[in-house]
Amino acid sequence: xxxxxxxxxxxxxxxxxxxxxxxxxxxxxxxxxxxxxxxxxxxxxxxxxxxxxxxxxxxxxxxxxxxxxxxxxxxxxxxxxxxxxxxxxxxxxxxxxxxxxxxxxxxxxxxxxxxxxxxxxxxxxxxxxxxxxxxxxxxxxxxxxxxxxxxxxxxxxxxxxxxxxxxxxxxxxxxxxxxxxxxxxxxxxxxxxxxxxxxxxxxxxxxxxxxxxxxxxxxxxxxxxxxxxxxxxxxxxxxxxxxxxxxxxxxxxxxxxxxxxxxxxxxxxxxxxxxxxxxxxxxxxxxxxxxxxxxxxxxxxxxxxxxxxxxxxxxxxxxxxxxxxxxxxxxxxxxxxxxxxxxxxxxxxxxxxxxxxxxxxxxxxxxxxxxxxxxxxxxxxxxxxxxxxxxxxxxxxxxxxxxxxxxxxxxxxxxxxxxxxxxxxxxxxxxxxxxxxxxxxxxxxxxxxxxxxxxxxxxxxxxxxxxxxxxxxxxxxxxxxxxxxxxxxxxxxxxxxxxxxxxxxxxxxxxxxxxxxxxxxxxxxxxxxxxxxxxxxxxxxxxxxxxxxxxxxxxxxxxxxxxxxxxxxxxxxxxxxxxxxxxxxxxxxxxxxxxxxxxxxxxxxxxxxxxxxxxxxxxxxx
Numbered sequence: 094x095x096x097x098x099x100x101x102x103x104x105x106x107x108x109x110x111x112x113x114x115x116x117x118x119x120x121x122x123x124x125x126x127x128x129x130x131x132x133x134x135x136x137x138x139x140x141x142x143x144x145x146x147x148x149x150x151x152x153x154x155x156x157x158x159x160x161x162x163x164x165x166x167x168x169x170x171x172x173x174x175x176x177x178x179x180x181x182x183x184x185x186x187x188x189x190x191x192x193x194x195x196x197x198x199x200x201x202x203x204x205x206x207x208x209x210x211x212x213x214x215x216x217x218x219x220x221x222x223x224x225x226x227x228x229x230x231x232x233x234x235x236x237x238x239x240x241x242x243x244x245x246x247x248x249x250x251x252x253x254x255x256x257x258x259x260x261x262x263x264x265x266x267x268x269x270x271x272x273x274x275x276x277x278x279x280x281x282x283x284x285x286x287x288x289x290x291x292x293x294x295x296x297x298x299x300x301x302x303x304x305x306x307x308x309x310x311x312x313x314x315x316x317x318x319x320x321x322x323x324x325x326x327x328x329x330x331x332x333x334x335x336x337x338x339x340x341x342x343x344x345x346x347x348x349x350x351x352x353x354x355x356x357x358x359x360x361x362x363x364x365x366x367x368x369x370x371x372x373x374x375x376x377x378x379x380x381x382x383x384x385x386x387x388x389x390x391x392x393x394x395x396x397x398x399x400x401x402x403x404x405x406x407x408x409x410x411x412x413x414x415x416x417x418x419x420x421x422x423x424x425x426x427x428x429x430x431x432x433x434x435x436x437x438x439x440x441x442x443x444x445x446x447x448x449x450x451x452x453x454x455x456x457x458x459x460x461x462x463x464x465x466x467x468x469x470x471x472x473x474x475x476x477x478x479x480x481x482x483x484x485x486x487x488x489x490x491x492x493x494x495x496x497x498x499x500x501x502x503x504x505x506x507x508x509x510x511x512x513x514x515x516x517x518x519x520x521x522x523x524x525x526x527x528x529x530x531x532x533x534x535x536x537x538x539x540x541x542x543x544x545x546x547x548x549x550x551x552x553x554x555x556x557x558x559x560x561x562x563x564x565x566x567x568x569x570x571x572x573x574x575x576x577x578x579x580x581x582x583x584x585x586x587x588x589x590x591x592x593x594x595x596x597x598x599x600x601x602x603x604x605x606x607x608x609x610x611x612x613x614x615x616x617x618x619x620x621x622x623x624x625x626x627x628x629x630x631x632x633x634x635x636x637x638x639x640x641x642x643x644x645x646x647x648x649x650x651x652x653x654x655x656x657x658x659x660x661x662x663x664x665x666x667x668x669x670x671x672x673x674x675x676x677x678x679x680x681x682x683x684x685x686x687x688x689x690x691x692x693x694x695x696x697x698x699x700x701x702x703x704x705x706x707x708x709x710x711x712x713x714x715x
Contacts, residue, residue: 124306124314124332133329134660136633138647139342139351142495143310143335145524147296148288149268150229153573154524155380155544155648156333162652163315163331164298165268166322168197168216171650174641176547178263182216182299182322186263195253195262205271206318207297213245215299218272220253227565228284231572233267235554238591257592260599264548266650271297301326301652310335327635327659338497343627346371352632355647357625358498359429370631376638376645378624379442381435382498382542384418384490384506384617386411390534390577393561398569399534402488404480411614413464415454417513418506422456424620427502431625435618437607439549442621442640446549446600448607461513470514478514487516488537495524502619503540532562532571540619541575547650549603550591556610557584576615583609624648633658 146152149161166182183197203211220243223233230237242254253262274297278286290296290304295316297303301323302315315331334351336342343361346354347368357365365373387401388411404410420434433441436454441447470478470486478486488510492503500521507517517538522530530536545552554560558579560572586606593599610616624645628636637653638644646654 124308124312134327135330135332136328136353136655136658137332137334137351138353138355139334139336139345140355141336141339141342142356142524144313145528146287147304147307148283148286149270150226150232150283151286153232159333159648160304160313160315161268162300162650163302163655164296164300164304165270166211166299167268168265169263171264171547171639173637173639173644173649173651173653176640176650182211182269188262192258193255195255197251197253199249199251200322201249203299203322204320205273205297205299206295206303206320207271208320209271209273209297210248211269211271211299211322212248213251214248215272216251216269217243217245218276219267219270222270222275223267226280226283227563228280228570231570234560235551236261236265236267258594259592260594260596261548261550261591264550266546266548266551269299271299273297301656302331305330323656326656328655331655346627346629349629351629353626353628353647355626357627359431359623359625362431362625362627365627370629371627372630373625373627374638374646375431375643376624376626377442377640377643378544378622378645379440379546380542380544380624381438381440381621382502382540382619383435383438384503384619385531385539385541385576386615386617387534387536387538388576388578388615391561391579392569393559393563393572395579396564398562399536401534402537404484404486405488405537407468408613409464409468410470410486411617412454412612413461413468413513414510414515415614415617416457416461416464417515418509418617418619419456420619423502423505427498427505428620428622432620432622435620437611438543438545438552438616438618439603439607440545440621443545443547443549445596446603448604448611450608450611452612454611458509458513465513465515472514476514477516485516486514487518489520490517491520491522491527491530491536491539493524493527493541494521499540506540506617506619528571531575533569534562534577539575544648553587553590553603553606556615557587559584578610578613578615580609580613583613630661632661634661635659 140156142154142156144152144157144160145154146157147160149165152161168181168183169178170181172179182199184200186195186197188195199213199216205211220237220240223229223237224240224243239255239257239259240253241256243251245251255262288296289307292305295303295305298318301318301321303318304313305316306314312335313333317326317329319325336345339358339361342354342357343365345351346365362373362375365371386405387399389406390399390401391397424430424432424434436450437448439447465478469481473479473485490503490507493499503519507519510517527539531539543552555573556578560574561577561579562569562571583606586602586609590599590602590606593602626646635658636646637657638646639649639651639653
């Protein structure tokens with residue numbers, strides 16, 4: 094999934110608007126107030142990026158995945174302690190002796206949030222929709238690559254027939270959708286289907302929460318699902334508020350306008366340390382940021398598209414640029430020290446899979462210049478290098494207006510490249526605009542990032558030839574590939590790891606793939622970032638880190654914290670489980686001036702509705 098977290102560069106002025114005694118909001122841009130008859134326990138999360146779509150077949154931003162996993166179950170889940178596999182919707186599963194089928198036993202007596210039975214038929218429907226679809230395969234195709242058939246043999250049994258042995262059959266991170274809702278959304282309608290709930294018509298889900306309200310760029314409101322098989326959470330509602338920068342996010346936490354601040358930078362997190370009632374967390378995380386190169390934009394059938402500069406197809410040029418960037422300086426100056434220098438596309442949090450590459454690129458601008466000289470790019474009269482035909486090494490680098498981290502990082506990269514004779518035209522665009530630009534191949538370089546799943550299959554699939562953009566009629570749709578890297582040897586290794594069931598042997602293949610990507614350089618991985626979070630510990634308790642003990646409290650692979658948190662109870666109350674009114678987490682009476690703090694988000698492009706990651710300022714979630 095793409096990230097969406099960014100370092101804030103400027104503070105925004107906040108306007109706090111009071112409410113009348115009835116608790117009814119008087120400011121625009123606020124969630125509809127909860128019914129006065131029963132004051133709900135509301136957990137309010139401040140974040141810096143909006144979802145790119147509430148449709149699980151369209152959204153790819155980390156914020157979107159946070160919503161998806163609240164709404165929809167998966168067959169299995171990643172344990173909070175160590176990412177091991179534990180039951181989800183499926184209570185148990187078994188591979189046949191001949192390794193041709195997997196049988197999952199679905200929990201009995203489960204219903205969707207609207208009371209309709211949730212059965213193995215919904216599992217069958219969801220997976221077959223992915224298997225038989227094209228648009229649906231963008232987010233989930235890598236999970237079904239070795240699946241030939243899915244059949245529900247009764248209400249609690251679903252059998253997967255595989256064409257080859259597969260190491261990911263216990264890790265099918267595909268959200269199970271309600272057939273009775275989605276069967277009426279055909280292959281054309283699905284590309285523009287919003288899937289946004291309203292107070293009168295919440296989304297229908299089988300997870301712990303469902304969506305009841307959304308205002309683009311401002312907030313998302315989720316409501317507890319009374320029918321959730323895991324038990325109704327102690328929190329009645331979750332409200333996600335979207336802020337313009339991290340300074341505003343930190344101030345909102347201090348003021349009690351939110352209960353949790355997600356995706357802070359190091360400076361803001363440090364300013365919250367020691368503040369009464371606030372706990373700060375510096376979590377290890379699975380995200381990285383990168384500079385992506387257009388190495389030859391084309392459709393999945395090889396048809397060239399876009400207007401990328403063909404000089405970047407030269408691997409020697411890309412390798413030289415790797416030596417020009419001081420990654421540790423980016424960590425220090427952009428992240429405030431909250432991370433580590435980047436190298437490969439599987440982050441160090443996954444110690445068994447991460448590769449420390451051989452012949453690592455260091456920071457050596459003189460070596461970068463020498464390599465450019467050797468590759469035939471001589472310095473021109475104005476200092477900009479040229480090839481043998483006089484074409485300048487002048488490239489467009491896109492950064493994201495939604496992400497101060499992206500902009501700051503890109504400014505540094507521009508200076509590093511120009512120091513070795515490579516001219517950069519820096520362009521700042523919205524994430525929505527960049528999605529379309531990238532999908533069409535109309536770029537040279539851009540800055541973004543990914544959040545990497547515990548299983549490497551999805552992340553590695555983004556570099557396969559098959560995951561380049563594709564055409565449906567006259568329309569071009571973006572797929573997961575954004576560098577348009579296509580290499581037969583890499584694809585062969587991807588196929589090999591996708592059928593290797595011995596974990597140690599598979600890890601070695603995955604490391605080979607990382608080394609190949611590192612050498613071929615479709616990406617310049619800038620850094621791995623820590624995830625700075627802070628919460629009102631005087632209001633909520635029970636957060637569960639993933640992994641234990643120093644992992645993230647939210648934006649996990651699962652909903653562990655959401656299902657475990659509960660309001661803090663004042664000791665003087667003497668009532669078990671009855672939160673004090675001032676500590677219940679109810680935030681309707683406190684409304685932030687939306688015009689000052691909220692990011693006004695654009696609509697996702699109809700043809701290229703593909704997000705990326707979670708941001709560090711909103712950075713990367715995805």
